[in-house]
Amino acid sequence: MAEQISANFNRNPGLNERKDGVPGHYIGASHYRNAPGTYFSDAKNARPFVDALFGDLVDPVRGLFDALKRELHNQGIELRLLHSEHGQANVCRAICWSGAGVYALDPHDDVAQVLCAGTESELPRVANNTVVALNLYPRMPEQGGNLRIWSHKPTVADRKSQQVETTGYPYSAAYLEGVPCHDVQLKAGDVALIDGGFIHGVTRESRGGKRRLLLNSFLGFARPDLVLWWT
Ligand SMILES: O=C(O)CCC(=O)C(=O)O
Numbered sequence: 001m002a003e004q005i006s007a008n009f010n011r012n013p014g015l016n017e018r019k020d021g022v023p024g025h026y027i028g029a030s031h032y033r034n035a036p037g038t039y040f041s042d043a044k045n046a047r048p049f050v051d052a053l054f055g056d057l058v059d060p061v062r063g064l065f066d067a068l069k070r071e072l073h074n075q076g077i078e079l080r081l082l083h084s085e086h087g088q089a090n091v092c093r094a095i096c097w098s099g100a101g102v103y104a105l106d107p108h109d110d111v112a113q114v115l116c117a118g119t120e121s122e123l124p125r126v127a128n129n130t131v132v133a134l135n136l137y138p139r140m141p142e143q144g145g146n147l148r149i150w151s152h153k154p155t156v157a158d159r160k161s162q163q164v165e166t167t168g169y170p171y172s173a174a175y176l177e178g179v180p181c182h183d184v185q186l187k188a189g190d191v192a193l194i195d196g197g198f199i200h201g202v203t204r205e206s207r208g209g210k211r212r213l214l215l216n217s218f219l220g221f222a223r224p225d226l227v228l229w230w231t
């Protein structure tokens with residue numbers, strides 16, 4: 001199944017290069033640095049292409065979404081996709097990072113983009129709780145492409161001091177010097193669930209062979225009885 005998803009990624013007509021300063025190719029929509037109207041229209045335009053990643057397969061991310069939704073429902077908690085009058089989020093996005101330095105994806109946190117989602121969005125409330133990143137890896141390179149996690153959760157003041165207040169991206173090597181970190185070595189088919197408040201990044205991958213492919217979503221509590229899911 002992982003191989004079928006990565007073949008569907010490679011030949012997908014919705015495959016685009018990111019133009020928001022984060023090097024990579026993607027299918028789907030990113031809330032990051034996007035106004036809500038743009039995010040939801042991107043999500044709608046990309047939906048057929050996200051669906052085409054899975055074709056006739058059982059979509060594994062939707063499978064997790066549905067299972068968690070049932071489980072939370074039994075506990076009186078609603079799980080749903082982020083929506084607004086502009087539209088609705090997709091269940092996932094697919095990304096191949098292409099940073100050419102030490103990192104394929106530079107060190108960052110996933111909370112700044114949530115905090116700065118705008119007053120009319122339900123999303124900033126999630127930042128009071130854990131912003132969870134759900135990552136599935138249909139394809140991994142021979143070497144590298146590790147998920148590196150530092151044991152540091154930046155505050156708003158930390159982000160301001162690093163001029164990454166609204167993005168949480170990228171943190172410099174100087175800022176991270178001396179902060180302990182851990183590398184998660186992933187295999188194709190792995191699922192990683194992380195607290196996106198901790199700084200994390202992706203190490204450079206070996207070239208010439210298989211490229212690393214990520215299916216990513218975010219989720220978190222907006223209220224004690226509501227969990228939101230977005231990309
Ligand atoms: O590719 C990964 O393993 C991490 C992705 C990530 O951190 C993100 O999409 O925010």
Ligand SMILES: [Fe+2]
Nearest residue numbers: 109110133196
């Ligand atoms: Fe992240």
